[in-house]
Amino acid sequence: MNEGLAPTTEAINKLIQEFNRLPGIGPKSAQRLTYYLLRAPEEQARLLAEAILSVKQKITLCSICFNVTESDPCLICRSNQRDWSKICIVEQPQDILALEHTRIYDGLYHVLHGAISPTEGVGADDIRIKELLKRLQGSSIDEVILATNPNLEGEATAMYLNKLILPLGIRLTRLARGLPFGTELEYADDVTLTRAIEGRQEF
Amino acid sequence: MSKPRNHQTEAIVIKKTKLGEADRILTLYTPHLGKIQAVAKGIRRPRSKLAGHLELLTHSQVSLARGRNLDTIIGSQTINSFLPLKSDLQLTSYALYTTELINQFNADHIENYPLFQLLLDTMHRLCQAGDNELVLRYFEIQLLNQVGYRPQLHHCVSCRSTLEPIINSFCPSAGGMLCPSCCQSLASGGQSQPLTYSLSVNGLKVLRLLQNSAYNTVSRLRLTSELSRELEGVTRHYIRYLLEREVKSAAWLNTLNRFAPNPNI
DSSP states (O other): OGGGGTTTTTHHHHHHHHTTTTTTHHHHHHHHHHHHHHHHHHHHHHHHHHHHHHHHHOEETTTOOOOOEESSOOOOHHHHSSSEEEEEEEESOOOOOOHHHTOOEEEEEEESSSSSGGGTTTTGGGTTTHHHHHTTTTTTOOOEEOOSSHHHHHHHHHHHHHHGGGGOOOOEEOOEEEEOOOOOGGGGOHHHHHHHHHTTTOO | OOOEEEEEEEEEEEEEETTTEEEEEEEEETTEEEEEEEEETTTTTTTTGGGGGTTOOOOEEEEEOOOOOSEEEEEEEEOOOOHHHHHHHHHHHHHHHHHHHHHHHOBOOOHHHHHHHHHHHHHHHHHHOHHHHHHHHHHHHHHHHHTTOOOOOOOOOOOOOOOOOOOOOEEGTTTTTOOOOHHHHHHHHHTTTOEEEEEOOOHHHHHHHHHHHHHHHTTTOOOOOOHHHHHHHHHHHHHHHHHTTTHHHHHHHHHHHHHOOTTTT
């Protein structure tokens, strides 16, 4: 068995092990969190436990856009304030948070829950592409915005979706790929600079 | 004498996995260090100076700082970003297939300069218009040469006789061709007979050419789609046998080909 854990009690070991399973948390961090909670007021521990449970119990995926939600359909899909003729396609729910933070986009979303990655064995059937196509067929949507990540997997996914959506006659756009704000030109790579020059705009 | 703290190498990025908040572990294929893994710190942040130079399928000059376990990438400069590979789904998929094979067939830290050069040349060839299936077949056969699984294509692996220009069979577990009579006796041998795949006369000729010639000789070949598929089948079976697993990106190539029979899309 694990020798490092031997001298402490069962309950502590169990919590350390559970923390250890979380992404980015190693054995030492798990120990630190456990002993912190041990000293913290009971109230705080209970709030944490309840928060964890309620996330698992209350949160489901929206049946329309597959975002995480407490109520189905989700707030965005139900809202009258939003432009129902646009769908923005993202890889993961966190991407919606980032886009919503800008307050500049008022359309709907679709979460793919992944990106096509041939070498990892993630194909078109492993992410929510079928659901997207079903949603687009016979709908009043007139613009699809591809907001997958500007890396190889995201690009591959975008190119694949392009093939599928083009025949439907819906306007298809891709988020601009160029220089991020607050950086320096000399460190930019060829791909980014090429795209930035190609996509330059009237000032 | 201890090794210097920092070192530099050329590298092609062949795999990436996420690490922690914003880091990645990259698998690099290098000319003189073989396959290595290195940590790229903060590469998933939008303002990362490294990110664009260390995307998959990029040929870069990389500076590394030695770490206890893994080296850390401290700088990188693109040599060739292979933009055409990244702007076309089919080409992206082909190129990812080659890097997956490189990753699967190589253990860490084994220098194989000819193989590095083969990968680099193959990526260049995919960028140029041509028969990409042929580029892949040449890559596969040459890769097998380099990693020590060169298939025997001139003699029967069982009876050692020179192969006649008739339909012979390829046997992955024997690592080469079987003449019809050996294939027959194996098949009638009863228990645990090895899988064999029949190979046409033209198919065998092309495989030999791929195995023994420089690419500029090979590139003059014009394969019918039938012959191309036959060769693809044989090499895939052999590679799957050697790796004892499916090549994931090959499955994706299949879906892609099924989806778009028209190559112009």
